[in-house]
Amino acid sequence: MDARLDTRTSRYHETYARWQRDPLGFWGEAAAEIDWLEKPKTVFDAKAGIYGHWFPDGVCNTCFNAVDRHVDRGRGEQAAIIYDSPLTGTKRTITYHRLLTEVQVLGGMLRDLGVGKGDRVILYMPMIPEAVFAMLACARIGAIHSVVFGGFAARELATRIDDATPKVILSASCGLEPGRIVQYKPLLDEAISLATHKPQACLILQRPQSEASLLEGRDRDWARMRDHALVHARSAWDCVPVAATDPLYILYTSGTTGRPKGVMRDNGGHMVALKWSMQNLYGIAPGEVWWTASDIGWVVGHSYIVYGPLLHGCTSILYEGKPIGTPDAGAFWRVIAEHGAVALFTAPTAFRAIKKEDPQGKLMARHDLSKFRTLFLAGERADPPTLEWAEALLKVPVIDHWWQTETGWCIAGNPVGLGLLPVKHGSPTVAMPGYDIRIVDEGCREQPDSTMGSIVVKLPLPPGCLPTLWRADQRMRESYLEEFPGYYKTADAGFKDEDGYIFVMGRTDDIINVAGHRLSTGGMEEVLASHPDVAECAVLGIKDELKGEVPCGFIVLKSGVNRPATEIEKECVALIRDKIGPVAAFKLAVTVARLPKTRSGKILRGTMKKIADGDAWQMPATIDDPAILDEIGSALKGKGLADNRPA
Numbered sequence: 001m002d003a004r005l006d007t008r009t010s011r012y013h014e015t016y017a018r019w020q021r022d023p024l025g026f027w028g029e030a031a032a033e034i035d036w037l038e039k040p041k042t043v044f045d046a047k048a049g050i051y052g053h054w055f056p057d058g059v060c061n062t063c064f065n066a067v068d069r070h071v072d073r074g075r076g077e078q079a080a081i082i083y084d085s086p087l088t089g090t091k092r093t094i095t096y097h098r099l100l101t102e103v104q105v106l107g108g109m110l111r112d113l114g115v116g117k118g119d120r121v122i123l124y125m126p127m128i129p130e131a132v133f134a135m136l137a138c139a140r141i142g143a144i145h146s147v148v149f150g151g152f153a154a155r156e157l158a159t160r161i162d163d164a165t166p167k168v169i170l171s172a173s174c175g176l177e178p179g180r181i182v183q184y185k186p187l188l189d190e191a192i193s194l195a196t197h198k199p200q201a202c203l204i205l206q207r208p209q210s211e212a213s214l215l216e217g218r219d220r221d222w223a224r225m226r227d228h229a230l231v232h233a234r235s236a237w238d239c240v241p242v243a244a245t246d247p248l249y250i251l252y253t254s255g256t257t258g259r260p261k262g263v264m265r266d267n268g269g270h271m272v273a274l275k276w277s278m279q280n281l282y283g284i285a286p287g288e289v290w291w292t293a294s295d296i297g298w299v300v301g302h303s304y305i306v307y308g309p310l311l312h313g314c315t316s317i318l319y320e321g322k323p324i325g326t327p328d329a330g331a332f333w334r335v336i337a338e339h340g341a342v343a344l345f346t347a348p349t350a351f352r353a354i355k356k357e358d359p360q361g362k363l364m365a366r367h368d369l370s371k372f373r374t375l376f377l378a379g380e381r382a383d384p385p386t387l388e389w390a391e392a393l394l395k396v397p398v399i400d401h402w403w404q405t406e407t408g409w410c411i412a413g414n415p416v417g418l419g420l421l422p423v424k425h426g427s428p429t430v431a432m433p434g435y436d437i438r439i440v441d442e443g444c445r446e447q448p449d450s451t452m453g454s455i456v457v458k459l460p461l462p463p464g465c466l467p468t469l470w471r472a473d474q475r476m477r478e479s480y481l482e483e484f485p486g487y488y489k490t491a492d493a494g495f496k497d498e499d500g501y502i503f504v505m506g507r508t509d510d511i512i513n514v515a516g517h518r519l520s521t522g523g524m525e526e527v528l529a530s531h532p533d534v535a536e537c538a539v540l541g542i543k544d545e546l547k548g549e550v551p552c553g554f555i556v557l558k559s560g561v562n563r564p565a566t567e568i569e570k571e572c573v574a575l576i577r578d579k580i581g582p583v584a585a586f587k588l589a590v591t592v593a594r595l596p597k598t599r600s601g602k603i604l605r606g607t608m609k610k611i612a613d614g615d616a617w618q619m620p621a622t623i624d625d626p627a628i629l630d631e632i633g634s635a636l637k638g639k640g641l642a643d644n645r646p647a
């Protein structure tokens, strides 16, 4: 614990207690920070929706709050977005005034393509300003965007097309990864041909790095259409009033099977929560420069590259690059210094990558980081060694905070704006107002301090969290609400200590976290099982120094298959890349004769993981055949991985 900090100097405890005493008063007051077209008379309707609705009678527009109102109030010349792309050697500053013009024009273009209020629009785009314009333009006209991360393959995109049934898809000719151009257009074409639902039109931004061929009748050239739209009447581009409870976006995230969950976000509650968090959690003032180094395809990108900072009138850095290799491990320091960022939000894996390349932090010396105040980490557990390294190097608070795609903002964190609480390494600190966090056992009984259990949140969830899954109310109930009645199941396990600090130790389902990217091992198993020579398989997340976890697939071949196992393993690796995408980072397939199971036929994944991680393990009492674990150990050893004897 950091002895320099005194809990009494933080306003956190009084703020949390005030929320507990009067949650509706608390969020009603926070809602005053939003410009409503019709102010909500009701803060929360417990009878509406699945667990209630926030601001049910409010009318608003998210784009108006993120853009127009700042121009109206004198921020027109302030930078809204700084696009910094070491991958293309480009930098571009977009003022709020310019941003307004761009979203007005793009909103008009979407309307010309037939998109109206409530229609879905899929965005399959790289980290370029047009992607942000597109999100905001959808919000402006009341359409619902669904951004699909560029590292997903065509089949994943197709699944999302069929679930969201978009009227239009916005994409670019290509994305850029170090040393390679990712051709988006062929992936998009393949996804549309795989999907049952067909969009009416695709708007394609041609990037100079690689132009794509357009399909006559379906594809439209973004730049050409924009030139045409610029001459349209401005009045047609006004913000469309939407109900606070109308969907702003759908963001697909890994479920326990190959079918992703469409997390839905509303307009009103989302704005209220994000605006509150910018000041009170992150301690950022309007006008300051904020940087989230993530991707707009993830929730962190939605909330804190786009909506949070823009709702708050900040300048948001949009970075198309990596922590290392673009050009070196000093890239983050260069961006912070050059643009005067006061805070950075990224995943711990980015800092592990920098630490590995430049352990002494020598590259930092060249840059002036005097404006930099705080580093925020999320997306995966912040391992204490990385956290300590960053603290020692940066000499500013390094704040771990915990959240999920479903919640859209932080569940537990250290509220810099309210006054920092002592940092305990390994803990994302305390529950944010709005979240009543409990630790329970499988019978939903609360656990004493420092005892591991399932982490649940007492309903209702605060504003900003998912009201439901897109067109899947029943799946919402089954996935999150039924196992622990009255609570939202986070599917994370952990404990609370005597100071109320939360420790998040891992998932209770088969989701793994690879370089801060959430992936379903169940989804990978479905793909491996489709290989004609694979009889059975199990995918686990195993420890990785850089990415935290990486997937490892154990495969059992069908009897009679006599091709070399290494050949089939290579095909399995290629299959996952082809079906799920490079983001799965699936590089390790291990052929085994049998999978270890309990007598009732359950695969002993926990024990296999311990063996692979080189951790001590016990022989499970229920194991069917103990010899199989030796076979697993030997197979892993054959791949250069740990082979531990049982404890």
Ligand code: COA
Residues within 6 Å of the ligand: 149, 150, 151, 152, 175, 177, 178, 182, 293, 294, 295, 298, 300, 322, 323, 324, 346, 347, 349, 350, 353, 378, 379, 514, 515, 516, 517, 546, 547, 582, 583, 584, 585
């Ligand atoms: N489009 C296409 N491919 C992509 C992609 C995108 N948007 N993003 C990643 N990929 C590819 C990568 O090129 C890589 O391909 P490869 O197998 O051919 O090398 C693969 O997907 C795996 O990517 P990743 O796991 O990110 O590994 P990496 O080696 O490229 O980079 C880090 C490792 C740590 C540098 C990187 O993951 C990182 O910066 N992470 C921290 C920030 C972050 O994104 N957090 C997410 C949520 S907060």
Ligand code: AMP
Residues within 6 Å of the ligand: 253, 299, 377, 378, 379, 380, 381, 382, 400, 401, 402, 403, 404, 405, 406, 428, 490, 491, 492, 504, 505, 506, 507, 513, 516, 517, 518
């Ligand atoms: P995502 O939905 O991609 O944001 O992933 C959410 C999951 O990532 C959570 O359920 C956790 O398992 C993990 N996670 C995110 N942030 C943290 C954190 N600060 N500490 C521990 N785990 C985290």
